[in-house]
Amino acid sequence: MKDYIPKEIEQEVLENWIKSNIYTVKSPKKAFSMVIPPPNVTGSLHIGHALNITIQDIVARFKRMQGFDVVWVPGFDHAGIATQFVVERELSKENKSRLEIGREEFLKRVWQWVYRSRDNIKNQVKRLGASVDWSRERFTMDEGFSRAVRYAFKRLYDEGLIKKDTYIVNWCPKDLTALSDLEVEHEEEKGRLYYIKYPVLNSDEYIVVATTRPETMLGDVAVAVNPNDERYKHLIGKKLKLPLVEWIRYDITGKEISPEIPVIADEFVDMEFGTGAVKITPAHDPNDYEAGLRQNLPIVKIMDEKAKLTKNAGRFEGLDRYEAREKVVQELKNLGLLEKEEEHIHAVGKCYRCKTTIEPMVSTQWFLKVSTKKEEFLDIVKAKKTRFIPQNWEKNYTDWIENIKDWCISRQIWWGHRIPVWECEDCKKESIYTDEDFSYVQDKLIFNLLADGKIKKIFTPKEIDEILNGRNFVHPEMSTLDFYKHFAYKKYYATGINEFSIWQYMASRRDLYKYHKDVKGFELLLKCKHCGSNNIKQVEDVLDTWFSSALWPFGVFSWPEPNQELDACYPNNLLVTAFDILFFWVARMIMMSKMLNDKEPFKDVYIHALIRDEKGQKMSKTKGNVIDPIDVIEKYGADSLRFTLASLSSALRDIKLSEQKFEASKFFANKIWNAAKFVISNTPENFLQDIIYGDMYEKEDYWITTALNLTIGQVTEYLENYQFSHAAQSIYNFFWNEFCDWYIEFSKLRIYEKPIEIKEDMPDEEKAKIEEINQKIQKRKLTAVGVLNTVLSKALRLLHPFMPFITSYIHAKTIFGDSDISLKEFPVFEKEAVDIKSYETIERLKRVISFIRKIKSDFKIESKITIFFQTNTSKEFLEEFSPHIVNLCKLSALEELKDSANMLSIPFEDITFYIPEKDFDRTSLLKDYEKTLKDVEKQLSIYTSKLQNKNFVEKAPPEEVEKAKATQEKLQQEKENVERLINILKSDKI
């Protein structure tokens, strides 16, 4: 073995895994299932993904080694608005807009983008070492998912849970789409509060209203005051003249609305704020909208979808909302109707994608009525059908569900699942289509292609042939037809489909397919399910991306088709995700799973932290503080990246990350490498045959076996409880501080012990004696090698989930390397391997060695010396381990004291050591020991007073009192020892 170069070994190991396909599971029996949170196809993975994938892979590898059929499904999310946004930005580089090139051409561009981005991310996931089953890869826009989305939509619609409705929504005037409440980010902003006078009709009085958005006054339909507000009570029911407006406005039903508006009473008005009078603009403010509904007020829209003012704004028509604001304010000023303006800080809603200020707008959208199902969604978590880890998140979930509003699921964008609703131009009613409406496979396939936008309204058999028999987007190794069979229908239809067979089929089904002679194409005839009219058109809107992501835990297992894998893998055993998508995604999955299947989507959700930069700030490309996981892998290796993330990942707090932190893990990997090098290079070739001739275990062998087993127990428990950082810490300590620092050093006594040379001229008897000794040496060596190998192998297996590459590479080179380490058994805690007596003996030995090392360091003893000892109770112990002490302390010998002349005596526990007198810095040493004495005395006084306290002795548990007594005695001895030493140092004797 050469030096540790992560890049080289990781490459090699990765190739082996991919070649041998070991993470593919055909038919899971004892299943452990997870679905990857599908990364967006918007670019590349960031360090947060790396953390997410690392945690999942740790669990996956752990469970796999424990004998589970681990089904870990990878995949990607089409990310509607985000991806559309990115592709539009690309287009703008060519000075084009999506509106110019049209929907069809634009979507082609998106698919090209997705292809590149997907492959890039896929490669990154592989380099992280994720042991996903690539044969199960899915995409939220693949043929199976698109079909599942239609099924889901239809079921929810049929149950009355999906409704088209006119309602006030969050509208992004740049992306030109509605957004859900969650997609709006609130930011504090400095604004102004304008106080405007509204004259009371037929009176000299006026009401002053305060507003941050004066331009919306053009859409005012009332002014509201609190019914208990004495200032305004007399005005309730009177009319006001809306300033500036001298024209007729129309509400959304087309009714004329006068600029004379009523003063109304409504409880929602806060008397304390502003003037206590509120202008009501139902079309452009969510609160006003609600008030409008309560008070039966008309809705006057004054802005269009780009937030430009409309005809209702009279002479302000065509102005942008901000231009209009300035102009309105100016005109009010001129008329003397602006009482004052004030600085005002308030939160402004922004589009989460493009940061444009949201315009609340009344619009017709599709809603999923989740608010009616609150109790059911709460129950999943309350009844622990789904467990949140850490549990704290339950409260967040519960609070959010309790206040949930209906979910606006339609988006006015192009990239996404088009709503499967066909509206009838004749009877105006809605028909939902899925492939359930067709009985023959051919029709089902053609319908799906049509609904997915893969073919146009009029299509040719050749196009169908090319698509179905062409390479599939997600699984290029199979045709799209096979993809349908394998992933969507989960059945094998014998039907082969080609251009000719389709032609023949469609020609025979003139009831369903209309032939267009002019273009030699067919049209699938869809009819209105209510009046039978052919005059129906599919809704242009697409669904919120999270609508499809919410189906992920069962959609990847070919839902809605009943099948064995769905049964075996759903509910998923575990979902690992970050808290920032708790509502977006986790809650939505719970909702969909409950509504569609009456089940929880997963048993456990492990919610991990977000990664921030070293200053605790969110990483973002614009700030330039991102850490690219691939850069880290290049510099430090994927193993180091993973180990670092795992050791930093406490579930509760954010992770502050800087590049430097990967270094420690790389040093650790290097340590592993070198320790393994030592073990492997000292293992004889035919070791496995010879090991039966090995000798008995030494105490240190029992010691390391015990320490190993204690570690195994800890790591297993930590992993089972998702305590990754503790598990990582535990292995780290064992490997470095026990195995490397002590056991390997101890083992060198036997490993490097040289056989005695036999000389020709020796008498036979002596030769035989030496021969016997040499055999013994050989036997002892074999045992040490055996223990080294066993411990190394088990330690590597403990480490494997964290550092899969290096452990796989090294393990293959050990005597146990017949198959990949990821398929080996995870070490099991063995009670009978724990030998507390030997363990404590060696722990004592470690203390003695450390003490002698400290003495050597304190007294600046550099050369090899002989140290003498004197003891009543530990003679055997010191003699038994004298080789260990001599070697690890680099002494020339350790012997019992014969003559104390010119010796400096140093007490330790029940032993006194003697070193030769020599020059050293007495003052500084005295200072050190006096400080030690002070510390010991302080400790001792704590215990003494504790034991003198009657209350403690009487009330504390007896074992605590015993413990305190023991500690007191220990401290007493230590105190005496230090005092003795100080006296010796002070005496003129030396």
Add this chain to the structure above:
RNA sequence: AGGUGAGUAGCUCAGUGGGAGAGCGACGCCCUUACAAGGCGUAGGUCGCAGGUUCGACCCCUGUCUCACCUACCA
């Protein structure tokens, strides 16, 4: 405004009703045949502040300050 989490060594963080820990950094000594990406040793903390409960509090309770995040409102 409500909620959640955090405040422990210079930095990053563990920890728990009974002797304050680790990693990194700092300092001193060592190129010793697995490893200088290493070894050996050392220094450094009234555990945010104030009360309370307890025989005993870094830990539990109350209050308070600071920081971060989430949710809602803000005419």
